[in-house]
Amino acid sequence: MQQLLKWTLETIREEESSFSWMEEYRYEWAPLAKSAVSQSIEGKTALIITDESHEWFAKYILNHINDLKKNRPLLPFYALLSCFPHLHAMKSTQDLQLLEDMLEISYPNGYYIWYIGKGDHPLTKLAYRNENSFLWVMDEEVQDSFAFRSSDPLLDIKLLQLYKLFDNTLSAALFGDLDLES
Secondary structure (H helix, E strand, C coil): CHHHHHHHHHHHHHCCCCCHHHHHHHHHHHHHHHHHHHHHHCCCEEEEEECHHHHHHHHHHHHHCCCHHHCCCCCCEEEHHHHCCCHHHCCCHHHHHHHHHHHHHHCCCCEEEEEEEECCCCCHHHHHHCCCCEEEEECCCCCCEEEECCCCCCHHHHHHHHHHHHHHHHHHHHCCCCCCCC
């Protein structure tokens, strides 16, 4: 974890834009990033879900995560809504269990939920049930999540900066430039 913390700090400081806000949050970020990157490297599928106001960000992630110019292995990142269009109709615990059963069959190497949005959104029920979720939560303090304020005028910029940090962490781990175990 120390190497990831040091690497994260150096990467934040190398960024030319105003990314200094992230320095004080790197201790919250590092274990979450380590978990998500490790799961991706292990072959688990990342299923992205967002609230309605952050659907643009899910599209951004999906358009950039497997950019061929990165010269790295393609990774299984998908929008859960495109795989399962009835997602918003899920209401009961039984519905969620049926969906989880289907996802376990569909992704035999495992999967994790990457949720981006408000903490009180109905889709958080699914994300909170999965102990391996990568949670970027707005307006609520949720254990094992990275917190944002939806009223922050720089929110979109911060989301993009954090995605870039995550993507760089993923590349560094894939190419052996970052040992997540140390």
